Amino acid sequence: METQKIIKRQLFELILKHSFKGKAVIILGPRQAGKTTLLLEIAKSFDKPCIFLNCDEPDIRDLLFNATSDKLKAIIGKNVIVIIDEAQRVKNIGLTIKLMVDNIKNIQVIASGSSAFELSNEINEPLTGRKYEFRLLPFSTEELINEFGILKETRLLEHRLIYGMYPDIINTEGQGLEKENLRNLSDSYLYKDIFTFNEIRRPETVFKLLESLALQVCSEVSYNELSRQVEADKITVQRYIDLLEKSFVIFRLRSFSRNLRNELKKSTKIYFWDNGIRNAVINDFSVLNLRQDKGKLWENFLVSERIKLNFNKNRWVKSYFWRTLQKQEIDYIEEENGKINAYEFKWNTKAKKTTPSSFQEAYNSSVSVINPENYIEFLTQKEIT
DSSP: OOOOOOOOOTHHHHHHHTTTSSSEEEEEOOTTSSHHHHHHHHHHHSSSOEEEEETTSHHHHHHHTTOOHHHHHHHHTTOSEEEEETGGGSTTHHHHHHHHHHHSTTOEEEEEESOHHHHHHHHTTTTTTSEEEEEOOSOOHHHHHHHHOHHHHHHTHHHHHHHOOOHHHHTTTTTTOHHHHHHHIIIIITTHHHHHSTTOOOHHHHHHHHHHHHHTTTSBOOHHHHHHHHTSOHHHHHHHHHHHHHTTSEEEEEEOOSSOTTBOSSOEEEEESOHHHHHHHTTOOOOGGGOSOHHHHHHHHHHHHHHHHHHHTTOOOEEEEEEBTTOOEEEEEEEETTEEEEEEEOSSTTOOOOOOHHHHHHHOOOEEEEOTTTHHHHTTTOOOO
């Protein structure tokens, strides 16, 4: 059988760069995004003894739970690379990693976790000042361009908008398995951690909420309206959205406001990290020319891909949208080092540029239009012309 080719992840070099700096490396991301594959590639790249601890194995969990420094030294032995996969499965894993970092010199701990709401709570306090944290999400446009070239990626743009960028989708292209793989992902893997979380008493409410969010993707959300739609109170809706965000299914974009009295100041839009998951939630894999939501698919794709790019490049950028009470709006804004860059997303390449003059005057910022003719530059961090 032919061996599956490994697509190089951009975090690979970033993690190597941050290794052996006296801190743990933490990799967070959704299930099935390729964390274990990345960890194995990292382990192979070091010409040093390595131990790989898979916390899906019950005996590994038992070994690491409440382990003393002496026990950890015995487990690690002469290895200098310690890789902990699915670290969130171990209770108090942050304290365990802290003991490794503080008491075992000249080693590098690299840990991955799929459910941020568990792992982040476990690691943030014990590992304050002792960790570098990265996010591994589904493949980015730039990663696929680096692997397959610009021509293939531009030809597959519609496929990406409909089926997304999860490894299972990319690795089985041409086999007709996209719908089946996405349904498996959306029905089980992505939500596994949420449903084992003890505060989820009504799983059906999560599915209703996800469907509502998918149908109004890229739109401003009203928690009161969502609570009516899913027949749950507002606090429950907010908590479930928080869990969905922390498990990397969705993310929130907040409104940008600095100067103008009529700007929306506390509004929020919700996006999906992957177009394919969004389409699976509403069970719609129709081709673009039959869809009423292609503008939303385009916006969701560009916003999620741009933020992925920023994560992969380790860029410290704040992301927003902008809108006024008079419904003047800009799709996406980045603020970096005090500079504001604004973008409008148009699927129709002939659509006219409509930049609100009030925004330009208030922020001294022009607005770039991103369409299918120039999106590659936007998603590879080049200048937009």
